[in-house]
Amino acid sequence: MQLKLQALNGFKDILPGDVELWQFVETIARSVFARFDFSEIRLPILEPTELFARSIGETTDIVEKEMYTFVDKKITMRPEATASLIRAYIEHGLYVQKPVQRLFTIGPMFRHERPQKGRLRQFHQMDAEVLGSQNPRIDAELMAMGAMLLQELGVSVSLELNSLGCPECRPAYRLQLQTFLTERFDTLCDDCKRRSSTNPLRVLDCKNPRCRAQVQAAPSILEHLCSACGQHFEEVQAGLGQLGVQYSLNKFMVRGLDYYTRTTFEFITTDLGAQAAVGAGGRYDGLIEQLGGPKGVPGIGFAMGMERLVLLLQQSAGGDALGRLCPDLFIAALGQAASDFCFGLAHELRSAGLRVAMDLEGRSLKSQMKQADKTGASWVLIIGEDEMKNSQGLLRNMKNQEQQQVELKAGTLKSLLQTRYIDGTEFSVKKILS
RNA sequence: GUGGGCGUAGCUCAGUAGGUUAGAGCACCUGGUUGUGGCCCAGGAGGCCGUGGGUUCGAGUCCCAUCGCCCACCCCA
Numbered sequence: 333m334q335l336k337l338q339a340l341n342g343f344k345d346i347l348p349g350d351v352e353l354w355q356f357v358e359t360i361a362r363s364v365f366a367r368f369d370f371s372e373i374r375l376p377i378l379e380p381t382e383l384f385a386r387s388i389g390e391t392t393d394i395v396e397k398e399m400y401t402f403v404d405k406k407i408t409m410r411p412e413a414t415a416s417l418i419r420a421y422i423e424h425g426l427y428v429q430k431p432v433q434r435l436f437t438i439g440p441m442f443r444h445e446r447p448q449k450g451r452l453r454q455f456h457q458m459d460a461e462v463l464g465s466q467n468p469r470i471d472a473e474l475m476a477m478g479a480m481l482l483q484e485l486g487v488s489v490s491l492e493l494n495s496l497g498c499p500e501c502r503p504a505y506r507l508q509l510q511t512f513l514t515e516r517f518d519t520l521c522d523d524c525k526r527r528s529s530t531n532p533l534r535v536l537d538c539k540n541p542r543c544r545a546q547v548q549a550a551p552s553i554l555e556h557l558c559s560a561c562g563q564h565f566e567e568v569q570a571g572l573g574q575l576g577v578q579y580s581l582n583k584f585m586v587r588g589l590d591y592y593t594r595t596t597f598e599f600i601t602t603d604l605g606a607q608a609a610v611g612a613g614g615r616y617d618g619l620i621e622q623l624g625g626p627k628g629v630p631g632i633g634f635a636m637g638m639e640r641l642v643l644l645l646q647q648s649a650g651g652d653a654l655g656r657l658c659p660d661l662f663i664a665a666l667g668q669a670a671s672d673f674c675f676g677l678a679h680e681l682r683s684a685g686l687r688v689a690m691d692l693e694g695r696s697l698k699s700q701m702k703q704a705d706k707t708g709a710s711w712v713l714i715i716g717e718d719e720m721k722n723s724q725g726l727l728r729n730m731k732n733q734e735q736q737q738v739e740l741k742a743g744t745l746k747s748l749l750q751t752r753y754i755d756g757t758e759f760s761v762k763k764i765l766s
Numbered sequence: 767g768u769g770g771g772c773g774u775a776g777c778u779c780a781g782u783a784g785g786u787u788a789g790a791g792c793a794c795c796u797g798g799u800u801g802u803g804g805c806c807c808a809g810g811a812g813g814c815c816g817u818g819g820g821u822u823c824g825a826g827u828c829c830c831a832u833c834g835c836c837c838a839c840c841c842c843a
Contacts, residue, residue, distance in 0.1 A: 335842095338834085341834080341835075392841095393840080393842085394841080396840080397843080398767080398842095399842095410828090412842095412843085441843080443841085443842080445840085445841065445842080446767080446768095446838095446839090446840085446841090447835090447836085447837095448836075448837060448838065448841095449836085449837065449838090450843085451841085451842075451843085453843095455843070456843090457843060458843095459843095480811050523840075539839085539840095573801080587842095588841065588842060589842095598843090604840085606837085606838065606840095607841085607842075607843080608842095608843055609842065610843070611843065612842080612843060613843095634843090635843050636843065637842085637843030638843085639843085640843065641843095650811095662800080664801090666801060695795095696796090696797095696801085697801045697802055698797090698799080698801085698802065698803080699795085699796085700802085700803090701802050701803040701804095702803055702804085703803085704802095704803065705803035705804060706803085706804095711803095712802085712803080714801075715800070716801060717801090718801085728802075728803090730803070730804095733773090733802095735802090
């Protein structure tokens with residue numbers, strides 16, 4: 333209470349009890365990514381400020397006011413992963429090694445926004461990106477992968493799909509939209525009045541009811557795609573259909589980063605308050621070239637918000653069903669001699685591969701039994717003066733209260749513990765560890 | 767950056783019209799069992815009542831300021 337040092341606003345510790353949920357999310361994600369032949373790439377958190385300015389867009393909110401930047405050094409803590417990933421892709425010439433790269437990365441991102449539910453200043457994303465293919469099947473496959481990941485996590489979300497066109501068709505549409513908005517300028521909210529000149533597409537996803545009503549009649553980008561974009565979008569949808577991915581078209585969906593082209597999508601939930609997007613992404617066919625990479629190399633990717641996934645898991649019924657890993661054995665030592673001996677025995681058992689817990693504080697047997705119970709250990713090895721005399725330990729099965737005398741040798745103990753009981757069923761330790 | 771709400775034990779919260787040493791449940795520790803967990807019982811530890819100032823004989827309670835957190839706008843994963 334007197335402690336003045338505390339985590340910064342918008343920065344959170346992930347404590348034991350919650351961390352298991354995070355590990356679950358990561359484990360499932362890695363499994364799904366592997367099945368789709370994605371390789372992990374690990375990227376630095378600090379990058380040149382210019383990298384984000386040039387990719388995300390000089391006039392986006394992220395770049396204008398949300399980045400953690402060391403101004404004097406011109407470096408910034410990454411607010412998203414795609415830019416870094418492409419930087420690495422170009423820097424190491426990954427496009428030479430393999431024409432189509434499938435990469436994923438997991439880690440913290442930083443944006444100086446006002447924290448609220450599902451939104452922190454340090455937050456974590458899982459990113460998957462495919463570089464080097466404009467094939468619409470890649471788009472479909474990527475969305476299918478996201479859907480599979482979410483399904484295996486057990487969270488239910490809906491997928492919304494749109495196309496933003498390309499430099500061929502978007503400018504003309506943008507102009508037409510701008511004209512439409514200008515005609516209704518007075519009915520728009522203040523934000524949208526500003527947006528209608530700077531970034532008219534953003535007006536489309538304004539939450540203000542009056543703006544929404546106006547925008548219903550606005551020209552749709554989907555009806556103004558050039559033939560190439562139109563066909564691409566058709567094939568993306570055909571791919572989704574073939575893979576059995578449910579989705580709905582949302583012609584008002586706009587992404588907040590400037591680099592998106594053609595396919596954009598969001599995985600949406602209604603269970604997170606104001607933060608509806610659990611995952612989102614899209615195609616960015618011009619970005620690699622724009623950052624100094626090879627000409628014409630396209631890309632597409634998505635990011636999932638891990639805090640949001642964890643929140644959904646916590647809110648759903650099965651959220652707390654994920655137990656912690658329990659020790660195989662708890663050693664209860666009584667008296668100095670036994671304690672000295674067990675200190676070494678625990679180490680031997682640990683190096684033999686067992687998960688061993690022990691109390692080093694010299695507490696009463698009753699207290700140690702309580703601790704053992706709390707850790708969930710399946711077995712307790714009791715060693716006191718009597719046991720030390722005849723070199724026999726007392727091994728108690730915590731599930732059925734049976735006790736037996738055992739030889740105090742690591743090898744013997746290990747083989748005795750090769751079986752344990754979970755919900756009445758016998759499992760081999762090795763099977764569980766593998 | 768703009769609103770609104772809330773700060774009392776590790777956690778969740780009581781605290782009556784300002785009035786003795788500030789409470790409960792959970793969690794923690796010890797004991798009831800000279801060496802045996804879950805349940806139960808008894809005891810214990812743990813609070814400058816976010817911080818600073820003011821009003822008052824007296825402030826957790828009223829006033830002001832300040833800091834912190836939460837939710838929403840905005841933005842986004």
